[in-house]
Amino acid sequence: MAIARLRRYSGPAFLSYGFRPFFFLGSLYAALSILLWLPIYAGELQAHSVFVPIDWHIHEMLFGYLPAIVTGFLLTAIPNWTGRLPVQGLPLLALVVLWLAGRAAVFFSADIGWQAAAVIDGSFLFAVAAAAAREIIAGRNWRNLKVLLPLVVMACANGAFHIEARVQGTSDISRRLGMSVAILLMSLIGGRIIPSFTRNWLVRENPGRLPTPFDRFDIASLTISAIALGAWTFAPDNDISGLLLAAAATSQAWRLARWAGDRTLRDPLVLILHLAYAFVPVGLSLISASIFMPALVPVAAGLHALGAGAVGSMTIGVMARATLGHTGRQLRAGPQAIVVFAAILIAAMLRILAVFIPYDGIVHAAGAAWILAYVGFLLTYGMALTTQKAR
Numbered sequence: 001m002a003i004a005r006l007r008r009y010s011g012p013a014f015l016s017y018g019f020r021p022f023f024f025l026g027s028l029y030a031a032l033s034i035l036l037w038l039p040i041y042a043g044e045l046q047a048h049s050v051f052v053p054i055d056w057h058i059h060e061m062l063f064g065y066l067p068a069i070v071t072g073f074l075l076t077a078i079p080n081w082t083g084r085l086p087v088q089g090l091p092l093l094a095l096v097v098l099w100l101a102g103r104a105a106v107f108f109s110a111d112i113g114w115q116a117a118a119v120i121d122g123s124f125l126f127a128v129a130a131a132a133a134r135e136i137i138a139g140r141n142w143r144n145l146k147v148l149l150p151l152v153v154m155a156c157a158n159g160a161f162h163i164e165a166r167v168q169g170t171s172d173i174s175r176r177l178g179m180s181v182a183i184l185l186m187s188l189i190g191g192r193i194i195p196s197f198t199r200n201w202l203v204r205e206n207p208g209r210l211p212t213p214f215d216r217f218d219i220a221s222l223t224i225s226a227i228a229l230g231a232w233t234f235a236p237d238n239d240i241s242g243l244l245l246a247a248a249a250t251s252q253a254w255r256l257a258r259w260a261g262d263r264t265l266r267d268p269l270v271l272i273l274h275l276a277y278a279f280v281p282v283g284l285s286l287i288s289a290s291i292f293m294p295a296l297v298p299v300a301a302g303l304h305a306l307g308a309g310a311v312g313s314m315t316i317g318v319m320a321r322a323t324l325g326h327t328g329r330q331l332r333a334g335p336q337a338i339v340v341f342a343a344i345l346i347a348a349m350l351r352i353l354a355v356f357i358p359y360d361g362i363v364h365a366a367g368a369a370w371i372l373a374y375v376g377f378l379l380t381y382g383m384a385l386t387t388q389k390a391r
Helices: 002-007 019-041 054-084 089-107 112-137 144-167 171-204 217-236 239-257 266-290 299-326 335-356 360-386
Strands: none
Touching: 019 054, 019 089, 019 299, 019 360, 054 112, 054 171, 054 299, 089 112, 112 144, 144 171, 144 360, 171 217, 171 239, 171 299, 217 239, 217 266, 239 266, 239 360, 266 299, 266 335, 299 335, 299 360, 335 360
């Protein structure tokens, strides 16, 4: 039913499905924002933002880039859940324009005022949540209403970010809340798609041990992670938070080990998802260590493991697979895609290393690898995203 309805769409292919504009523009923005961040970081360029430079960087990764990719993913997945026509054409264009307006409003917030920037930027996630809720409710797909909770919490964290930055001069609780929601969302979605894609490939290409199905351990791991991240959000220096984060890291590592990722070395499209998820327990471990040994392990190491590592690598892996699958292409990673995957992993590892070795050259190398990954993604998948209609 969903396919038949899709075929009646006669507008531009770019607006035929949510993954197209949001994957394309989100990737373009990921590259451009770091291209801007490197001279801002070096003190050679100044943004017209009311945010201090580090807040602008954090905000645009957590509340600029990531929501674009999550929106593209959800607007593509929801029609499969509900059997309804996907959001496309003018309604999809309205969401795209709203997201673009938010990026401009944040960058030029010193010129337009922080209140106007907060309203323009903050309205996007609420609009996405409303669009998702409408489709899920109309399709009577009640069990997937739970995906709205992370969207609403992220929208609230975004609003809190603007207020904290205005009142305190920099963000604090809101940046940790945003990161926590991102990791929990990744844990939920990753827990669905990684074992599923792994199982499908193994059954077809490498029979033997399969991923463990979702069970009570997964529920326990997600619960522990949510409690630990909540404690860290509001009590980042408390020893109990550190212990909870260590427990969450252990459970997440064990969870990943149950998905048989070691048997997927011959399929980069599946392997990249396992490698991306590995940054979750690494990042949680580093943040836990920073609470007990702040002189040896700066908290920034864990934040970059979760941000550049987990979020960056996972979103690229998901975008690559979804683009191939929804444009009727073979699910295979060619040489260009392998370069893209390698670049994002190198970017993450270099950025973590730069926290321990404070040499600007490492930061710039990490930024260059990040830009290469997203420019490479656009060169590899841009034509599929902008021209051929989804099947």
